[in-house]
Amino acid sequence: MPANPLKEQFETREFQAEVKQLLDIVVNSLYTEREIFLRELISNSADALEKFRYESLVNREAAGGEDLPLEISIELDGRENTLTVADTGIGMTREELVENLGTIAHSGSKQFIRELKENGKKDVNLIGQFGVGFYSAFMVAKRVRVLTRSYRPGADGCEWISDGSGSYELGPAEGLRRGTRVILELKEDAREFTGAEKVKEIIRQYSSFVPFPIKVNGEQVNTVQAIWMRNKNEVTEEEYKEFYKYIAGAFDEPLYRLHFTADAPLTINALLYVPKQNLERFGFGRLEPGVNLYCRKVLIQQHPEGLLPDWLRFLKGVIDSEDIPLNISRETMQDSALAARLQKVITGRFLKFLSEQAREDPEKYSEFWNTFGIFLKEGTVSDFTHRNDLAKLLRFESSETEPGKLTSLSEYVERMKDGQKDIYFINGPSREAIECGPYLEAFRACGFEVIYTYEPVDDFVLSTLGEFEGKKLLSADNAALELPALDGGQEEPLDGNELQSLITWLKEVLGDKAGEVKSSRRLSDSPAILTNLDGHMTSSMERVMQAVNKDFRAAGRKAFEINPRHRLIKRLASLRKENPGLAGCVAEQIYDNAVISAGLAVNPRDMVERIYRILESTLVDR
Numbered sequence: 001m002p003a004n005p006l007k008e009q010f011e012t013r014e015f016q017a018e019v020k021q022l023l024d025i026v027v028n029s030l031y032t033e034r035e036i037f038l039r040e041l042i043s044n045s046a047d048a049l050e051k052f053r054y055e056s057l058v059n060r061e062a063a064g065g066e067d068l069p070l071e072i073s074i075e076l077d078g079r080e081n082t083l084t085v086a087d088t089g090i091g092m093t094r095e096e097l098v099e100n101l102g103t104i105a106h107s108g109s110k111q112f113i114r115e116l117k118e119n120g121k122k123d124v125n126l127i128g129q130f131g132v133g134f135y136s137a138f139m140v141a142k143r144v145r146v147l148t149r150s151y152r153p154g155a156d157g158c159e160w161i162s163d164g165s166g167s168y169e170l171g172p173a174e175g176l177r178r179g180t181r182v183i184l185e186l187k188e189d190a191r192e193f194t195g196a197e198k199v200k201e202i203i204r205q206y207s208s209f210v211p212f213p214i215k216v217n218g219e220q221v222n223t224v225q226a227i228w229m230r231n232k233n234e235v236t237e238e239e240y241k242e243f244y245k246y247i248a249g250a251f252d253e254p255l256y257r258l259h260f261t262a263d264a265p266l267t268i269n270a271l272l273y274v275p276k277q278n279l280e281r282f283g284f285g286r287l288e289p290g291v292n293l294y295c296r297k298v299l300i301q302q303h304p305e306g307l308l309p310d311w312l313r314f315l316k317g318v319i320d321s322e323d324i325p326l327n328i329s330r331e332t333m334q335d336s337a338l339a340a341r342l343q344k345v346i347t348g349r350f351l352k353f354l355s356e357q358a359r360e361d362p363e364k365y366s367e368f369w370n371t372f373g374i375f376l377k378e379g380t381v382s383d384f385t386h387r388n389d390l391a392k393l394l395r396f397e398s399s400e401t402e403p404g405k406l407t408s409l410s411e412y413v414e415r416m417k418d419g420q421k422d423i424y425f426i427n428g429p430s431r432e433a434i435e436c437g438p439y440l441e442a443f444r445a446c447g448f449e450v451i452y453t454y455e456p457v458d459d460f461v462l463s464t465l466g467e468f469e470g471k472k473l474l475s476a477d478n479a480a481l482e483l484p485a486l487d488g489g490q491e492e493p494l495d496g497n498e499l500q501s502l503i504t505w506l507k508e509v510l511g512d513k514a515g516e517v518k519s520s521r522r523l524s525d526s527p528a529i530l531t532n533l534d535g536h537m538t539s540s541m542e543r544v545m546q547a548v549n550k551d552f553r554a555a556g557r558k559a560f561e562i563n564p565r566h567r568l569i570k571r572l573a574s575l576r577k578e579n580p581g582l583a584g585c586v587a588e589q590i591y592d593n594a595v596i597s598a599g600l601a602v603n604p605r606d607m608v609e610r611i612y613r614i615l616e617s618t619l620v621d622r
């Protein structure tokens with residue numbers, strides 16, 4: 001490509017700070033997997049061609065008169081050491097060039113750049129998923145020229161040039177046809193990318209599903225196919241995997257795949273994938289939707305919002321429906337009745353698929369659950385339509401499972417004992433912490449199973465769900481639970497009057513720390529327990545608040561239940577008459593121990609001083 005004769009009209013512009021940072025990493029520290037630059041450029045060309053195809057179908061006039069084949073041409077020039085990717089897609093206006101190749105808008109992308117900076121080359125493969133794929137060209141090019149003319153009638157051509165340092169040049173260009181031509185002036189050590197065989201191999205590896213012809217020096221190297229429209233039996237495993245890599249910009253294999261067709265109530269061909277990793281968990285911010293909408297193989301919209309419920313944003317793939325009018329606008333797509341029906345059919349089908357998977361291969365489903373369970377929990381809380389189906393897919397450990405093994409709520413219900421009306425759950429930081437605490441005592445005694453939840457969000461999910469198969473879901477630390485009373489074993493309880501005056505005294509000693517003090521029917525081994533009064537913050541919620549503010553105390557909102565058969569409590573009843581000072585310390589310490597068992601924080605200084613006082617008096621008494 002000859003130099004631009006209008007060069008003196010060019011202006012120089014600075015890149016946005018994030019682009020500079022990204023380029024700095026790309027140019028100076030990424031040396032492996034460099035060939036992905038080609039996948040990124042081809043994928044940008046394919047997007048531009050899809051957009052043009054769509055525009056030309058719905059808006060013929062705006063699409064201009066040039067009748068060019070929709071294709072991607074790659075030209076290699078070993079003498080000049082250049083590689084050019086040219087397409088006849090939608091092209092860019094000058095403003096679009098500045099916007100698209102000078103700035104980064106997504107907050108997720110900015111986060112990605114920060115991570116990339118910290119992790120080095122490890123995650124470079126994800127570059128395309130974060131909307132910054134174009135810049136990977138600078139891994140192999142010392143200078144990049146972009147010549148482009150928008151499809152809009154009367155649009156002028158322009159050129160963008162940069163060597164990947166802090167700025168780029170921008171100016172007019174004449175004699176361009178519609179589309180974009182990206183010319184890479186390769187670095188000396190990237191000469192291999194002018195070899196036709198090498199380039200064809202990269203295309204076969206990463207881009208074989210691009211739905212437009214890709215030509216290398218004039219020779220077509222891919223077979224254009226809409227794999228999702230084909231019969232399931234005719235698609236090979238290999239093709240499915242390759243297509244996933246293409247559509248999701250992924251480099252690994254998917255965890256699950258669902259390929260289905262439906263004729264009623266809507267005609268649908270869908271190919272959906274669940275990835276192996278949940279990028280939200282790596283701190284990349286909220287995922288964007290990842291499924292494309294097609295109508296008879298024409299891309300209507302890439303990753304539209306509202307095609308699937310929000311909580312399915314981890315899915316990748318394609319949905320093709322003949323019933324979607326080609327000219328549906330983005331706004332109407334979001335709230336049309338048609339979109340709602342499409343969403344309902346596909347979500348229902350996917351949930352059915354998940355329950356089949358859970359039944360057929362529970363181990364693999366556990367893997368899915370551990371990675372993506374958080375999205376199903378989100379759905380349970382936010383998606384009223386699918387709440388009941390989602391509830392069946394929830395998984396937890398419980399007092400009946402082995403450590404690390406999971407149970408469903410349906411399995412729990414099947415195991416319920418005669419006389420058990422409700423489903424119980426308890427939140428704690430770990431299995432060990434829950435099992436050595438006082439909350440399970442009454443449940444162990446009557447043989448009722450308790451679900452263990454480890455994430456604070458779980459209590460919210462189960463409380464929002466409220467019930468499952470007609471059984472109430474109740475937190476095991478609720479003060480109002482009606483459990484069969486324990487038989488109490490050998491120990492005699494405190495007699496009624498003594499118990500009552502101990503309770504009155506405890507109320508005085510504890511002041512506004514405890515909302516209520518009462519005798520417990522749910523303890524065998526522990527002297528006391530804290531339970532949650534209805535309508536007040538639960539302990540797991542309080543833990544969340546304490547994580548943010550360590551001094552947070554939901555004082556006065558818990559019931560302090562004492563075990564009238566426990567030796568310590570019985571001894572306390574007499575000690576308060578003999579030595580009220582020491583008895584007060586002991587009472588407060590028992591209370592603090594119950595707070596700790598509830599997983600909540602106590603004031604460590606007060607506690608340490610108090611324990612010294614108690615220790616001192618035991619030693620002095622000897």
Ligand SMILES: Nc1ncnc2c1ncn2[C@@H]1O[C@H](COP(=O)(O)OP(=O)(O)OP(=O)(O)O)[C@@H](O)[C@H]1O
Pocket residue numbers: 040043044045048087089090091092100101127128129130131132133134135179180
């Ligand atoms: N060949 C092209 N034709 C038209 N526009 C292009 C072309 N290449 C890039 N662009 C524009 O530049 C933008 C930035 O490209 P870049 O590869 O950095 O990110 P992206 O393509 O938006 O992200 P992703 O790779 O996740 O799709 C694109 O969104 C597109 O608008």
